[in-house]
Amino acid sequence: MTYLSLLAFVAGGAITIQAMMNAQLGQLLKNALLATSIAFASSLVFMLLGFAVFNKQWPQREVIQSVPHYLWFSGGLLSAFAVAGFYWLIPKMGIGPMMSYALTGQLLLAIIAGHFGWFQSSIIPISPLKLIGAGALVLGIILINHG
Structure with a gap:
């Protein structure tokens, strides 16, 4: 790190x-x-x-x-x-659910924004591995909040 x-x-x-x-x-x-x-x-x-x-x-x-x-x-x-x-x-x-949904929204939009280079951000293409990671993130949030 x-x-x-x-x-x-x-x-x-x-x-x-x-x-x-x-x-x-x-x-x-x-x-x-x-x-x-x-x-x-x-x-x-x-x-x-x-x-x-x-x-x-x-x-x-x-x-x-x-x-x-x-x-x-x-x-x-x-x-x-x-x-x-x-x-x-x-x-x-509650803080946990609210922050988990907020973070999910931030990360998913960041992946899309990075892919298209919105607001002159660095272009980082969406890859199959990123899509799997995004899916795992959404699944994790569902499990954390409803598991």
């Missing part, structure tokens, strides 16, 4: 922990959308601090202007939908 794999593994664990904590916040506040707003506001503070500390330079104006308009807000919209969905679903489904 490379250090990048280990970092990805730890980041995945962090997603699970923050999802549980913020779902609890949503339950206590009786409002998953407010919990999501608080999570994003605190994330903004920490990211701005990180940017201030670690950023070496700002992008050139031409670079900023060349970014397609949809990229400025679509990621945030999808993040808000996903995170609010997590915080709303966790108390209803």
